Amino acid sequence: MKLSEHKELKKEILALPVKEKDKLLLRLVAKDKVLTEHLHFLLLEDESNLNDKVAFIKNEIVDVFDDLNTTPKTSSKDTLLLLRKLTKQINHFYKVTKADFEEIELKLLMFNAAPMKFRFKVHSLTKNHEQLLANYVVKAILMVLRKFEKLHEDLQFDLKEEVNQLLAKVYDSYIEKTAVSLGLPKSII
Secondary structure (H helix, E strand, O other): OOHHHOHHHHHHHHHOOHHHHHHHHHHHHHHOHHHHHHHHHHHHOOHHHHHHHHHHHHHHHHHHHHHHHHOOOOOHHHHHHHHHHHHHHHHHHHHHHOOHHHHHHHHHHHHHHOOOOOOOOOOOOOOOHHHHHHHHHHHHHHHHHHHHHHOOHHHHHHHHHHHHHHHHHHHOOOOHHHHHHOOOOOOOO
């Protein structure tokens, strides 16, 4: 049931005494972990906390891919698993902070750090991990580019080099065919 469909209920809720509304609000907030974290960030944290969160995720990205790149048998399957895990972490960060620029910056760092050339292929009867990784990477980059286009032009300028570096990396790997078929640009101006 949506509140917008029940105008009388909305009026009755607004007519409740402040004390009762506060109790209900606290009960509802307590049931949603992300909302609780978002309110904590919004009401109790500042810019330095945002910078700390960004630095923590950046360090994690660098550590994860440094470890993966030093492994002699790095595969597309391993890379895909790590990209999904880190993307989940970045998406959670965004839900809590609503920091558009930092989300795009973190995703660009993640994809630029991820390997896209592999010596070994993982053979599976049911899945082609190379193609799964290619589809995942290109579709995720397209989503990042959509958000990138909505940023102020000064912020776009700050990230332009990383975007073009990532696009060049994609077109210099086996992912190129998927990038062309899904309409990923080769560079941005």
